Amino acid sequence: MKKFTPTLLTAILGLSGAAQAAPLYNDDFSSLANWTLLGDVTAYSGYGVVTTAHTSEGDYANLSGNNPVETHVGPAGLEAFVGLAQGALDLSNASQATEGSAIKRSFNVKAGDKLGVDWLLVTNDTGAGFGLDYGFAVIDGQLISLASASSAGTQFSPPYAWATAPGRFDYTFQRSGNISVAFGVVDVGDYSASTAFGIDSLSITAAVPEPGSYALLLVGLGLVGALARRRG
């Protein structure tokens, strides 16, 4: 009987390895060339960074020289840019989002594909009456709050006083198509006490193979077995 040669093993392992496809997209945010930008946005310190820091406030946390954008000003506003209805970024009537920045692009994906991205929020928006600023994602029109200034409890270096623990956001696409993905940050309740939201290491990986693919794999293995027996 023919033995399983290294070549044959490699072929079989290669087949099963194909079930774990390489990422469809990777982004290390060394550049923002693939994104559309609004407000104070820059690639900084290995992250894609959006901030609420306004130059006219003498805020030295502004990184790009471009100012954050008003949240609720119709088509030119931040909410419209990320594909949300006016008022959607408010936490409540009493805690309205005022200004912020965002990046967006679209990805051609299939339902079940998975997105992952690292994030870190750094802020001066702490203390009594503050702590409301937040970083968010908007995927296919759905707002997902990722990080709040209220959870920034680790001392950070100037110009920001506090940082959250680093986080990773995982998302499974609900439908196939060219799906819009945005990341942003907003001032809430006031325009002051800036917050910066950094994202990094974005990847999109294919859904696990459909049952049909496994069936094909089993048929393939069955053929290999039959060949081995015939030649035995």
Ligand SMILES: [Ca+2]
């Ligand atoms: Ca990076």
Ligand SMILES: [Ca+2]
């Ligand atoms: Ca603020």
Ligand SMILES: [Ca+2]
């Ligand atoms: Ca501001």
